Amino acid sequence: xxxxxxxxxxxxxxxxxxxxxxxxxxxxxxxxxxxxxxxxxxxxxxxxxxxxxxxxxxxxxxxxxxxxxxxxxxxxxxxxxxxxxxxxxxxxxxxxxxxxxxxxxxxxxxxxxxxxxxxxxxxxxxxxxxxxxxxxxxxxxxxxxxxxxxxxxxxxxxxxxxxxxxxxxxxxxxxxxxxxxxxxxxxxxxxxxxxxxxxxxxxxxxxxxxxxxxxxxxxxxxxxxxxxxxxxxxxxxxxx
Amino acid sequence: xxxxxxxxxxxxxxxxxxxxxxxxxxxxxxxxxxxxxxxxxxxxxxxxxxxxxxxxxxxxxxxxxxxxxxxxxxxxxxxxxxxxxxxxxxxxxxxxxxxxxxxxxxxxxxxxxxxxxxxxxxxxxxxxxxxxxxxxxxxxxxxxxxxxxxxxxxxxxxxxxxxxxxxxxxxxxxxxxxxxxxxxxxxxxxxxxxxxxxxxxxxxx
Numbered sequence: 304x305x306x307x308x309x310x311x312x313x314x315x316x317x318x319x320x321x322x323x324x325x326x327x328x329x330x331x332x333x334x335x336x337x338x339x340x341x342x343x344x345x346x347x348x349x350x351x352x353x354x355x356x357x358x359x360x361x362x363x364x365x366x367x368x369x370x371x372x373x374x375x376x377x378x379x380x381x382x383x384x385x386x387x388x389x390x391x392x393x394x395x396x397x398x399x400x401x402x403x404x405x406x407x408x409x410x411x412x413x414x415x416x417x418x419x420x421x422x423x424x425x426x427x428x429x430x431x432x433x434x435x436x437x438x439x440x441x442x443x444x445x446x447x448x449x450x451x452x453x454x455x456x457x458x459x460x461x462x463x464x465x466x467x468x469x470x471x472x473x474x475x476x477x478x479x480x481x482x483x484x485x486x487x488x489x490x491x492x493x494x495x496x497x498x499x500x501x502x503x504x505x506x507x508x509x510x511x512x513x514x515x516x517x518x519x520x521x522x523x524x525x526x527x528x529x530x531x532x533x534x535x536x537x538x539x540x541x542x543x
Numbered sequence: 544x545x546x547x548x549x550x551x552x553x554x555x556x557x558x559x560x561x562x563x564x565x566x567x568x569x570x571x572x573x574x575x576x577x578x579x580x581x582x583x584x585x586x587x588x589x590x591x592x593x594x595x596x597x598x599x600x601x602x603x604x605x606x607x608x609x610x611x612x613x614x615x616x617x618x619x620x621x622x623x624x625x626x627x628x629x630x631x632x633x634x635x636x637x638x639x640x641x642x643x644x645x646x647x648x649x650x651x652x653x654x655x656x657x658x659x660x661x662x663x664x665x666x667x668x669x670x671x672x673x674x675x676x677x678x679x680x681x682x683x684x685x686x687x688x689x690x691x692x693x694x695x696x697x698x699x700x701x702x703x704x705x706x707x708x709x710x711x712x713x714x715x716x717x718x719x720x721x722x723x724x725x726x727x728x729x730x731x732x733x734x735x736x737x738x739x740x741x742x743x744x745x746x747x748x
Contacts, residue, residue, distance in 0.1 A: 414581060414620060414621050416620045416621065416623050416632075419581070419619050419620050419632070420619060420620055420632040423619045423632060423634040423658065424634075424658060426634065426656075427634050427636075427656035427657065427658050428656070430654075430656060430677065431636065431656060439619070441581070471582070473617060473634065474617075476581070476582040476584065476617050476618075476619075477582045477584075478580045478581070478582045478583050479582070480582050481580065481581070481582070
């Protein structure tokens, strides 16, 4: 009887351990905020598109992430540095006095496919007894660069980076694991960008000229096609 | 019993189709492949009929019967590869129940971890190759000249194809080759070999 109870306890503990999953997320150091030389502001009517994003995944360009752009717009709105935040198509953008923002995201994903396959083979061959000894891993890293161009042409660039690893045992696997990891890494990067923006609040303070022009500082966001022109001196035009 | 097994398969398939609501896949106008990233889990039920193979002159028994195989599987990897061989590695476990109707009515039950490679390059149509093995108990063994122990091992290799009728439900048609033996723990141990055509249904979540 005692051996039977002990066996049951061991099996339950093994089953519970086999369902475990956990994550490790770290923030990576980034270079200091850069100030670039002012560039002439076009006298023509400014384009409506203000926030663009460029995402690469393991070096390959990806479609823009509208949800991430909305999160960034929300972040900029919460910072209180801007009087109005809106998405293109939902609000009018003033002809002058707005801030253009461009977000570049470099993602690196390593699902450890080969290692996972071999560990799965060993776990299966062991009749799942080695489940708790071979956790699976999923790596995700992101580096975000936010470039803000003020109405007078001055540009500031902010950067944040973070990486994380999700660990899970076979019975604890779920498609949500990778999404949760990406969410946490993204949140770390966005929080760091917000902190840098807050420290640089004076850069976005309205000057007398802007007030006299009756301008409102505005950021807008749009899910635009991939942008390949990353030059600071040229406006970011959506690729058609 | 064979008729009741057939009815069970039909009821399960009908339930799966209703739960899966095929119309929803058409309403959104999507013809893209179902998304089964790493971590996707699968519950399945397959049924088939064992057909004997007497591979040597010493094999005299023509065993056959119905087999039912509930299973659990987990997608281990995201799709790998870029060509026709693009696919995912799947790890799972399966219970095997066999009711031998020939030469005598006997039963067999086993547990087999399973490794499968599912090709994902063809959208909703996903061929696969699989291998499984594990312990198998049957009271047929000591009633036939080929086997002497009730405790044996089962080795299975096979292939088939799944078709996603909805984004979460798939029907499967496949073939397996079964081999039962006791790994030489006691003689005689000629082994029992069978073919198992099967149909099944799986639910992914």
